[in-house]
Amino acid sequence: MGALYLLALGISITGMVMLDRRFRLFFWRDARRAAIVLPAGVLFFLIWDLFGIGLGVFFRGETAFMTGLQIAPELPVEEVFFLTLLCYLTMNLYGAFDRKAVRA
Secondary structure (H helix, E strand, O other): OOOHHHHHHHHHHHHHHHHHHHHOOOOOOOHHHHHHHHHHHHHHHHHHHHHHHHOOOOOOOOOOOOOOOEEEOOEEOHHHHHHHHHHHHHHHHHHHHHHHHHHO
16 A cells, blocks of 8 residues: 555556647647656756755655655655656646637
8 A cells, every 4th residue: 555646646647648648738749848848847846845855844744655765855756756747737738728729
C-alpha cells in the first residue's frame, strides 16, 4: 500500500498523455516546445519547493500511501510526479483553451 499515491499519479499522468494524444494539445502539437516547457515548469516548482522547505514552510506529510523515498530532506519522490502532472495538466488546458480561442 506504500506506493498507492505514486500509482495514482502514474495513472493520472497516463490519462494526461492520452488526452494530449487524442486532441493534440501539448506534446502532439509541438513536441520540441513541450520538451522544453514541461521540464522547465517542473524544475521551477521543485526549486520553489526547496526554498519553501529551507524556510520551514513546507513539510513532508506522513501517510501509509506514500513510498517513504525522499529526493532531499522533506521532499518525497512523489512530489516530482505530482509536479509533472500539475504542469502537464496546465499545458493541456492551455492547449485546449488556445484551440477554442482560435476557433472563436
